Amino acid sequence: MITHFKKLDWVLITAIVLLCIYGLVMIYSAGMLLGIDEYGDSAYFFKRQLTWIYLGIPIFIAAIITPYKLYDKLTPLMVGGIIFLLFLVMIPFIGEVVNGSRRWIKLGGFLFQPSEIAKLVMIIYFARVYARKQPYINQFVKGVLPPLGVLAFIFFLIMMQPDLGTATSILVACGAILICSGAKFKHILLLGSAAAIIVGTLATTASYRLERITSFIDPFADAQDTGFQLVNSFIAIGDAGLLGRGLGQGIHKLGYLPEAQTDFILAVISEELGILGVLFLFLLYSIVLIRGVQIGVAIKEPFGKLLAFGITFQICSQVFFNAGAVSGVLPITGITLPFISYGGSSLLITIFATGILVHLSKHANLAREAREETQTSWGQKITS
Numbered sequence: 001m002i003t004h005f006k007k008l009d010w011v012l013i014t015a016i017v018l019l020c021i022y023g024l025v026m027i028y029s030a031g032m033l034l035g036i037d038e039y040g041d042s043a044y045f046f047k048r049q050l051t052w053i054y055l056g057i058p059i060f061i062a063a064i065i066t067p068y069k070l071y072d073k074l075t076p077l078m079v080g081g082i083i084f085l086l087f088l089v090m091i092p093f094i095g096e097v098v099n100g101s102r103r104w105i106k107l108g109g110f111l112f113q114p115s116e117i118a119k120l121v122m123i124i125y126f127a128r129v130y131a132r133k134q135p136y137i138n139q140f141v142k143g144v145l146p147p148l149g150v151l152a153f154i155f156f157l158i159m160m161q162p163d164l165g166t167a168t169s170i171l172v173a174c175g176a177i178l179i180c181s182g183a184k185f186k187h188i189l190l191l192g193s194a195a196a197i198i199v200g201t202l203a204t205t206a207s208y209r210l211e212r213i214t215s216f217i218d219p220f221a222d223a224q225d226t227g228f229q230l231v232n233s234f235i236a237i238g239d240a241g242l243l244g245r246g247l248g249q250g251i252h253k254l255g256y257l258p259e260a261q262t263d264f265i266l267a268v269i270s271e272e273l274g275i276l277g278v279l280f281l282f283l284l285y286s287i288v289l290i291r292g293v294q295i296g297v298a299i300k301e302p303f304g305k306l307l308a309f310g311i312t313f314q315i316c317s318q319v320f321f322n323a324g325a326v327s328g329v330l331p332i333t334g335i336t337l338p339f340i341s342y343g344g345s346s347l348l349i350t351i352f353a354t355g356i357l358v359h360l361s362k363h364a365n366l367a368r369e370a371r372e373e374t375q376t377s378w379g380q381k382i383t384s
Contacts, residue, residue, distance in 0.1 A: 008064070009295075009361035015287040016060075016354050019339035020053055020347075022281060023265075027342045029248045030268040031261035045261050045342050052344040056351035063355025068363065071356075072303055075128045079150065082121045085114035086157040103161045113345035115158045115166045119173065120353050122154060123310035126174045130181035131302035137182050144178070144187050164202055165333035169318060171195050176313035177306050180296070203331070219328065232256040233264055233326050236271040244274030261342040263334055266326045281340070282319075289316050292357055298364035308360045311353045 024046065031045035041047075071078075089095040089102055096104040096111055104111040129147040136143035151174055158167040175195065179188055219227030219234070236252040239245065250271040253260040260268050270278050292312025299305045315338050322337045324330030336343055338350045 007362045007365050009291060009358050009365075011287060012291045012354070012358055012361060015284045015291075016339070016351070016358075019281075019284050019288075020056075020351075022284070023337075023340035023347075024049055024053065025247070026265055026269055026272075026340060027261050029250065029272060030253050030265050031342060032248075033254050034259075034261065048344070049342055049347070052347050053351075055344075056348050059348060060351050060355040060358075063352050064359045064362070066356075066359065068304055068307060068356060068359055071124045071307070072128050072131075075125055078121045079125050082114060082118045083154070083157065086118065086154070089114055090157075090160055101161055101163065103163055110344060113343075115161065115163055116345040116349045118154055118158065119166070119170055119314055120311075120349050122151065122170050123173055123177065123314055123353075124307065125150065126177040127303055127306035127310055130177060130183075131306055134182070134302055138184055140184075140187050144183050144191075147174075148191070159202065163334070164199070165321070165335045168199055168333065169314070169321065169335055171199070172317045173310055173314035176317070177310045180306055180309040181302075229258060229264065230328055230332065233267040234328060236267040237327065240270040240274045240278070242274050242276060244270065244272045244277060247272050262336055263322065263332070263341065264326055265341050266323060266337055269340075285316065285319050285338075288312070288354070288357075291361065292316075295357060295361045295364055299360060304360055304363065308357060311357050314353070315350065 027049050028043060028046035032042040035042050035044035035046075038044075085105070088105060094105060095102040096106050098104055098111070103113050103115060105114060126147055130137065133143045133146070151171070155167050155171065158170070175188075175192060178191070219230040232252050236250070236257065239251075245251070250268050252271055253268050257264045257267055266278070266281075269281060273280075289312060292308060292315075296305050296308035296312065299308060318335050318338050321330060321333050321335040322341075325332045325335070336346050339347065
């Protein structure tokens with residue numbers, strides 16, 4: 001037991017813990033005013049996020065000790081379950097409408113978002129299918145095509161909420177698994193082009209999504225309306241300096257960045273903690289990325305390898321989309337910053353996913369040591 005404890009990836013675990021603490025501190029700072037205005041408690045969002053972290057601890061431990069091949073066996077059940085939940089969201093009096101979108105189901109005093117669960121379920125599903133399709137991965141119809149129907153259906157259900165940001169995030173993660181599976185470049189290019197056309201069409205056919213694109217192109221053209229949030233994000237980032245204004249001293253969270261504790265929390269971090277605070281945050285994300293890739297490379301078994309790559313690129317793609325939106329490099333998608341933005345569903349699923357990653361790291365280390373012992377044993381036999 002102690003040996004297995006020592007085999008855990010403590011570098012990765014430390015990065016995850018620090019990200020959770022970082023997020024907790026910044027949610028308190030970013031959500032103080034809104035907490036007072038709406039709930040009469042400056043620590044309202046902090047307390048709720050802390051509750052989610054407490055719930056996440058046993059989930060993280062369970063993910064570390066659960067054999068990853070169990071997910072392979074449970075995949076059909078998980079896919080069926082997430083489809084059921086995505087249907088439930090669309091039923092009045094079950095699905096909760098927040099800010100004009102029906103994305104949540106109320107459970108007790110909390111809301112959870114099934115589309116967040118769908119991110120991990122689709123990663124597991126794609127890893128399972130493409131691991132089994134390795135002998136035919138060069139064949140489009142037999143090797144590449146089979147899971148795309150399920151992906152399209154999940155994409156459609158999430159778009160009904162509507163939530164293009166989450167749906168696109170799932171496409172990116174599944175695309176990363178397809179690339180890592182060894183599919184032909186022409187097949188990847190074909191599917192990538194089709195996905196880009198679909199997302200582009202959906203982004204421009206709804207008026208509110210089109211406003212996001214136009215405000216992204218020139219936010220100052222309508223700085224008091226569609227470009228309001230992005231313009232103030234620019235100003236907050238521009239005021240950062242090396243060390244920022246100081247923790248809790250930010251100005252733009254005081255009504256200039258609506259929902260500052262969620263999508264645009266990175267702008268608050270930049271304003272209050274400066275360039276060094278942002279660099280430290282991205283250092284932690286870089287550790288997750290580097291360790292995730294190393295784990296994927298180290299695992300020889302296809303399902304584990306694709307699962308590690310899928311989880312890693314899912315988290316990092318969310319960081320990319322969120323940072324791109326806050327800085328004006330990409331259109332605003334509503335994708336949150338992993339571990340940092342306020343939100344229980346996203347946090348718990350990310351904690352669970354990184355717990356799986358830690359488990360995969362331990363599995364890779366133990367497998368490597370077993371191979372080394374076998375090689376040493378054979379070498380001794382040959383020598384003797």
